[in-house]
Structure formats: structure tokens, C-alpha cells
Amino acid sequence: MEExxxxxxxxxxKDSGERYAARFAALAxxxxxxxxxxxxxxxxxxxxSRVLDAGCGTGRVAIRLAELGHxxxxxxxxxxxxxxxxxxxxxxxxxxADLAEVAxxxxxxxxxxxxxxxxxxxxxxxxxxxxxxxxxxxxxxPGGLLVAGFGLDPAHxxxxxxxxxxxxxxxxxxxxxxxxxxxxxxxDGHAYTGGxxxxxxxxxx
Numbered sequence: 001m002e003e004x005x006x007x008x009x010x011x012x013x014k015d016s017g018e019r020y021a022a023r024f025a026a027l028a029x030x031x032x033x034x035x036x037x038x039x040x041x042x043x044x045x046x047x048x049s050r051v052l053d054a055g056c057g058t059g060r061v062a063i064r065l066a067e068l069g070h071x072x073x074x075x076x077x078x079x080x081x082x083x084x085x086x087x088x089x090x091x092x093x094x095x096x097a098d099l100a101e102v103a104x105x106x107x108x109x110x111x112x113x114x115x116x117x118x119x120x121x122x123x124x125x126x127x128x129x130x131x132x133x134x135x136x137x138x139x140x141x142p143g144g145l146l147v148a149g150f151g152l153d154p155a156h157x158x159x160x161x162x163x164x165x166x167x168x169x170x171x172x173x174x175x176x177x178x179x180x181x182x183x184x185x186x187x188d189g190h191a192y193t194g195g196x197x198x199x200x201x202x203x204x205x
Contacts, residue, residue, distance in 0.1 A: 036187035038064035055120030059085030
């Protein structure tokens, strides 16, 4: 596959890991709930499930899911983000790779869930989205879930315009053999009835 710059690389800048880690540490210190994604995912999983955090960033979701008893692996293209994840949880597996090349990592295709939180899908390199969704789906065990939360308008994205909509995403999931399970407006699980952010749950058919 021809290598293309991701939208993330265009907006992240240098030392993104330190900045993101500091931001969420400050939120946690202020009493804010920074574990909504992990709590949502945990509610969909059996105890001791195997989870791939795709676009794991500083590891916030994977680390919390591991604390809840799941076996977690994180993958991200940003070395500065992974450095923070490794510092916080050196016992977990943190892999540096573009999600467009995740199939080349040789991971066993037996994950109970792949989660892509934090606008991972809209920040992929333009044109790679269908291949990434297909690659992530291929790593799921039978009945496994792909969970993705992302913005649908500039108010919920670090971009001037949204590069994809829910019909696009659903079409990529269907092509990858995934069936829709549910859609939510937030990681708190409220039903999606429209708006600028959505959390989508799809299952291997």
C-alpha cells in the first residue's frame, strides 16, 4: 500500500504524547471522568477478554481495560504517544505501526474487541479508511466487536471539515463483514438520534 500522511500527522505537531498525557492528567486531577470509553467497552465484554486498542495514543483506554481484567494490546503510529503509554504501563504490549499496515504485525486474529476511540477513523490517511476497517475486522474472533467513536463535524474534530460520515463508515464495515449492533451519542451509552459525535458498535457477522 502506498504510504500516505495521516490527518493525525498533519494536526498533531511535535511532542503530542507529552501534551496529551498532561491534558488528561489535569482532567483527572480536576475530578473529571476520563474513563468513559473503557467503561463502555467493559460493559460489552466478558471477563478476561482480549482487546486491541487501535490508535491507542497514550494508552488511557487500554490501561484502564487492563486494570478491569482484560488482556490489552495497543497500536499507534505516533512514537511520542506510545512513549507515554510504555512509561505508564510497561507490562502491556505497545506496538508502533500505521493502522493501514496493522495486518503486517502478525497479531493473532482472536481479539474479542477492537476499539478505536479518540477520532481515530477520521484522522487516518485519506483513502486508507476502508482498508483499515477491513484490517481491524480481520483481527476479530467470531462474534468480536469493533467499537469506534468519532466526530462528524468540525466542532468535534481537530479538522476544518469532517472527512467522513456515518453512511461511509457503515459501508466500510459492511464490506469488511461487520453487522451493526448499536449506535450511541456518547460513551455514556445514550442512543444516537443525530448530532456531531457517534459511538458505533459492529460485530463480525
